[in-house]
Amino acid sequence: MGMLKFQTVERDSFFTRLDFRPKLLMMTIITIVAFVWESPLLEFALAAVILVTALLVGVKFSYVRLVISVMVPFYILLLLTHGFFNIDQVKALTDKSALTPIFTFPENWWLIGGGMMSWEGFLYGLNVIFKTLTLTLIIPLGIFTTDVDTMIIGMVRAHIPYKIAFIFSATLRFFPLLFQEINTIIEAQRLRGLAMEKMGPIKRGRVYAKVAVPLILGAMVKSQHLEVVLQSKAFSGTPERTYLHESVLKLPDYLLMAFLLLFFIIAVVLYFTFRVGAFGGPI
Amino acid sequence: MRGSGAHLDMKNGKGDRMSDVIATLENVSYKYPRSQDFVLSNISLDICRGEFLGVIGPTGAGKTTFCLTLNGIVPQFYGGRFFGSIKVAGMDTLDHQISAMAGHVGEVFEDPETQLISTSVENEIAFALENLMIPREEILARIPQVLSAVRLEGTEKKHPAELSGGQKQRLAIAAALAVQPDILVLDEPTSQLDPVGSQEVFATVCELNRGLGMTIVMASHAAEEMAEYANRLILLSKGELISMGSADEIYSQIELLKENDLRPPQVASTFYSLSQKKVYLSKTPVRMSEGIEVLKEVRQKCEIHSQKSFDSTVSYSGSSVLSVKDLKHVYPDGTEALHGISMEIKEGEYVLIIGQNGAGKSTLVKHFLNLLKPTQGKVEVGGVSTEKLSVSQLARRIGYVAQNPDSQIFNATVQDEVSFALKNLGYEAEEVERRTNEALDSMGLMEMREKHPLSLPKGDRARVVIAAILAMEPEIIIFDEPTTGQDYRGARYILEISRKLHNMGKTVIVITHHLYLMPEYAERVLVMGKGTLLLDTSIRQAYHDIDLLRSTYLTPPQAVLLAHALSELEGQKLPAILTPEELASCFTCNGDGGSHGNA
Numbered sequence: 001m002g003m004l005k006f007q008t009v010e011r012d013s014f015f016t017r018l019d020f021r022p023k024l025l026m027m028t029i030i031t032i033v034a035f036v037w038e039s040p041l042l043e044f045a046l047a048a049v050i051l052v053t054a055l056l057v058g059v060k061f062s063y064v065r066l067v068i069s070v071m072v073p074f075y076i077l078l079l080l081t082h083g084f085f086n087i088d089q090v091k092a093l094t095d096k097s098a099l100t101p102i103f104t105f106p107e108n109w110w111l112i113g114g115g116m117m118s119w120e121g122f123l124y125g126l127n128v129i130f131k132t133l134t135l136t137l138i139i140p141l142g143i144f145t146t147d148v149d150t151m152i153i154g155m156v157r158a159h160i161p162y163k164i165a166f167i168f169s170a171t172l173r174f175f176p177l178l179f180q181e182i183n184t185i186i187e188a189q190r191l192r193g194l195a196m197e198k199m200g201p202i203k204r205g206r207v208y209a210k211v212a213v214p215l216i217l218g219a220m221v222k223s224q225h226l227e228v229v230l231q232s233k234a235f236s237g238t239p240e241r242t243y244l245h246e247s248v249l250k251l252p253d254y255l256l257m258a259f260l261l262l263f264f265i266i267a268v269v270l271y272f273t274f275r276v277g278a279f280g281g282p283i
Numbered sequence: 284m285r286g287s288g289a290h291l292d293m294k295n296g297k298g299d300r301m302s303d304v305i306a307t308l309e310n311v312s313y314k315y316p317r318s319q320d321f322v323l324s325n326i327s328l329d330i331c332r333g334e335f336l337g338v339i340g341p342t343g344a345g346k347t348t349f350c351l352t353l354n355g356i357v358p359q360f361y362g363g364r365f366f367g368s369i370k371v372a373g374m375d376t377l378d379h380q381i382s383a384m385a386g387h388v389g390e391v392f393e394d395p396e397t398q399l400i401s402t403s404v405e406n407e408i409a410f411a412l413e414n415l416m417i418p419r420e421e422i423l424a425r426i427p428q429v430l431s432a433v434r435l436e437g438t439e440k441k442h443p444a445e446l447s448g449g450q451k452q453r454l455a456i457a458a459a460l461a462v463q464p465d466i467l468v469l470d471e472p473t474s475q476l477d478p479v480g481s482q483e484v485f486a487t488v489c490e491l492n493r494g495l496g497m498t499i500v501m502a503s504h505a506a507e508e509m510a511e512y513a514n515r516l517i518l519l520s521k522g523e524l525i526s527m528g529s530a531d532e533i534y535s536q537i538e539l540l541k542e543n544d545l546r547p548p549q550v551a552s553t554f555y556s557l558s559q560k561k562v563y564l565s566k567t568p569v570r571m572s573e574g575i576e577v578l579k580e581v582r583q584k585c586e587i588h589s590q591k592s593f594d595s596t597v598s599y600s601g602s603s604v605l606s607v608k609d610l611k612h613v614y615p616d617g618t619e620a621l622h623g624i625s626m627e628i629k630e631g632e633y634v635l636i637i638g639q640n641g642a643g644k645s646t647l648v649k650h651f652l653n654l655l656k657p658t659q660g661k662v663e664v665g666g667v668s669t670e671k672l673s674v675s676q677l678a679r680r681i682g683y684v685a686q687n688p689d690s691q692i693f694n695a696t697v698q699d700e701v702s703f704a705l706k707n708l709g710y711e712a713e714e715v716e717r718r719t720n721e722a723l724d725s726m727g728l729m730e731m732r733e734k735h736p737l738s739l740p741k742g743d744r745a746r747v748v749i750a751a752i753l754a755m756e757p758e759i760i761i762f763d764e765p766t767t768g769q770d771y772r773g774a775r776y777i778l779e780i781s782r783k784l785h786n787m788g789k790t791v792i793v794i795t796h797h798l799y800l801m802p803e804y805a806e807r808v809l810v811m812g813k814g815t816l817l818l819d820t821s822i823r824q825a826y827h828d829i830d831l832l833r834s835t836y837l838t839p840p841q842a843v844l845l846a847h848a849l850s851e852l853e854g855q856k857l858p859a860i861l862t863p864e865e866l867a868s869c870f871t872c873n874g875d876g877g878s879h880g881n882a
Contacts (some may be wrong), residue, residue, distance in 0.1 A: 148402040148403075149402070149403065149406060169401070169402060170400060172402055176444065177396060177397075181690065184685070184687075184690045185690050185691075185693070187654060188685060188690055188691040189693065190654075190674045190675060190678070191652060191654075191674065191678050191682075191683045192678060192691075192703055192704035192707060192751060192752075192755075193675045193678045193679065193704040193705075193707035193708040193755065194675060194707045195673060195674075195675040195707070197673065210693045210694075211693070213692075213693055213694075213695075214689060214690055214691075214692055214693055214737075217689070217737060218689060218690070222397050225392070225394070225397050225398075226397060226400065227360070228351070228356055228360065228392075229390075229392060229397065229398045229400060230400065231356055231360055231381045231382075231385070232354055232356060232381070232385055232388075232390040233385060233400075233410055233411035233414060233458070234381075234382040234383075234385035234386065234411050234414035234415050234462075235382070235410070235411075235414050236380075236382050236414065240416065241413045241414050241416060242412070242413050242416050242417060242418060242419055242422070243413055243419065244405065244406065244409035244412075244413060244419060244422050244423070246419070
């Protein structure tokens with residue numbers, strides 16, 4: 001019954017009042033730093049700062065919980081693979097000839113006998129987990145705190161082609177319709193005797209695959225219709241157009257951008273000079 | 284045939300304004316790429332500034348293509364073969380880009396969902412203006428102006444999805460108006476709307492035309508409204524302009540309309556039926572107000588049978604197949620959609636459920652199918668509580684035909700589509716084959732069994748879905764808005780199938796806003812409003828409870844309104860008439876009295 005819309009934060013804050021350009025810069029810098037760092041401690045600190053900021057500016061805890069719960073199986077897999085199998089890379093990064101065992105499976109166990117989980121591999125796994133958590137949370141922090149109009153105009157002012165900005169906006173408009181259509185189709189299948197509640201994941205997957213046929217055909221019809229609508233509204237995709245909304249950088253925007261650039265420079269300098277942030281580095 | 288609206292000038296008191304031609308079509312013919320036939324054939328026409336030109340014709344007549352030629356989308360976007368020329372505001376649609384034409388021709392399309400492309404009302408209005416390089420200050424000035432013109436003030440920041448269907452179409456009109464076009468073209472703008480939304484759109488368009496002098500071109504199947512508002516109509520058939528004239532001239536040619544599968548306004552049908560009984564009328568009225576005046580004339584000449592009776596009883600002694608007791612439903616967002624509904628449907632009944640959007644019709648039906656669970660109360664199907672039945676178990680007993688057949692088609696052949704449910708329900712291969720063949724046969728789909736369902740015309744696709752449901756041999760079949768978006772022929776076609784199923788002993792439930800279509804089919808009516816059951820009675824009694832229908836924004840068919848007007852004129856209660864033919868049958872005339880009008 002409720003209207004389908006993309007999530008936006010309800011709380012007005014310093015972050016929601018910012019222009020989209022400093023946020024774009026924030027997403028870019030944090031993404032680069034998170035990729036470059038391999039220190040579990042610094043990755044944890046970065047993830048924690050992003051998480052706390054996201055919660056403070058109004059990203060719902062239920063959303064964060066959902067993201068983390070979806071990621072948990074992936075995180076466990078990361079810990080196991082890095083703990084048990086990431087031996088050569090970790091040895092090279094730490095300059096160690098032997099890794100510190102956390103535990104070893106008895107030799108006589110079938111298939112996994114003799115397998116050892118190393119402390120260094122475990123730490124490397126944690127680094128990857130916090131890295132992905134940062135990358136996952138930086139998007140809602142930047143996107144959910146920005147009105148779509150501000151986002152579009154911010155993208156255009158940041159010299160992203162208008163066509164791409166428009167596709168982004170149209171996606172936000174039409175995705176909810178697409179989800180509505182998926183629900184209608186699955187509902188229609190259930191009404192034709194499909195007992196989804198009794199199905200395993202593979203059978204369910206097949207059902208979802210069947211949804212694709214009417215969905216894609218419907219989407220094709222809709223996209224042609226959308227093209228006609230756009231043409232009738234004088235849309236040509238060229239950047240030569242005026243804008244209803246303005247994008248003006250204010251003092252807080254400049255301050256945030258300055259802080260981010262400073263942070264980036266310090267992080268790069270420390271990384272390359274003192275190996276701060278590197279795996280096996282001082283921190 | 285070539286036509287101009289100039290001859291209407293004096294009649295409508297719009298002399299100078301309407302004699303000024305704003306668009307000219309010269310021998311226009313058009314064929315889509317890969318199409319065998321011309322969709323438009325040799326059309327010549329002048330459209331005058333300030334006129335309301337109605338475009339009527341059955342599905343496939345070329346109405347949409349006609350609308351799309353006016354801003355150059357046909358042929359510039361679609362390609363194909365185009366002959367002749369079209370000039371709008373002095374600009375040839377072949378010589379100017381569509382984006383340039385968009386500044387002169389505003390287009391409003393059928394589907395309110397897919398024509399709104401922005402994430403807020405103000406952005407929607409601003410979009411075309413931004414593309415046309417209108418300065419920001421000017422855009423800011425025009426937004427409140429056009430929102431006020433369509434009565435949507437205060438909605439600037441809203442997401443289009445937050446608006447009702449009628450509001451969405453009014454927003455589409457506002458967005459088209461913002462570019463200050465010379466012509467506003469509307470292609471079936473009300474076909475997807477409920478009566479309230481439809482009234483909102485027609486009232487807005489009428490205000491723009493009569494108040495602001497905006498030139499309107501509108502394609503629509505809404506005969507009563509077109510008769511009321513259009514200055515001139517053109518009738519298209521197989522791409523040809525076969526008739527043109529005022530609404531009075533066109534809608535009084537009942538035979539011509541019938542030949543083209545079009546429905547005249549019921550007022551016109553009523554007086555046409557009377558003329559068949561040799562009642563001579565000065566004219567065949569096409570609007571309600573004129574109809575009442577002519578009715579007074581007819582009373583002088585004819586005798587009225589006030590005692591004539593029509594069957595109005597609904598008595599079914601069969602067992603209960605569906606029962607609802609004190610049903611209440613509250614959605615997770617707190618919306619109370621149903622408030623203590625109680626009712627019972629017996630085996631073999633044909634029940635019509637009516638009410639405005641949001642009245643609770645679909646919510647009620649979803650409880651029958653277990654797609655929604657009662658917040659309070661009980662729903663029983665065949666004496667068993669739906670709590671104990673899964674959706675798939677209920678699907679064996681209740682077939683559900685949704686409005687859009689395309690969202691119910693998942694298979695590559697008609698045969699697979701029809702057998703889809705049977706395989707899900709675990710029937711043996713022989714039984715699947717038997718039931719599939721029976722269902723295909725009963726819907727006349729045997730010849731098409733190997734075809735892809737989506738390659739068939741819309742009416743046939745609906746038949747495939749119905750066959751797929753019939754294969755499950757349900758006792759109850761629910762049609763949810765089966766006539767929305769269909770022309771008269773398409774709507775009648777589906778309703779004839781519902782009649783056939785009813786004759787086969789099935790219990791049929793239909794939800795529709797098109798009250799005028801139902802007297803021949805439904806026996807019992809449930810009127811819903813704001814989540815409550817306002818009335819549960821025979822169709823005759825329900826349709827004549829005019830005040831109650833209006834309280835839930837429904838308008839009874841014109842034949843019912845005319846019967847009421849006649850009752851008032853006579854000062855006595857007349858039988859509960861439902862159709863133009865029934866109303867005509869109440870008169871006995873001698874056959875003298877003046878010249879025969881237009882009929």
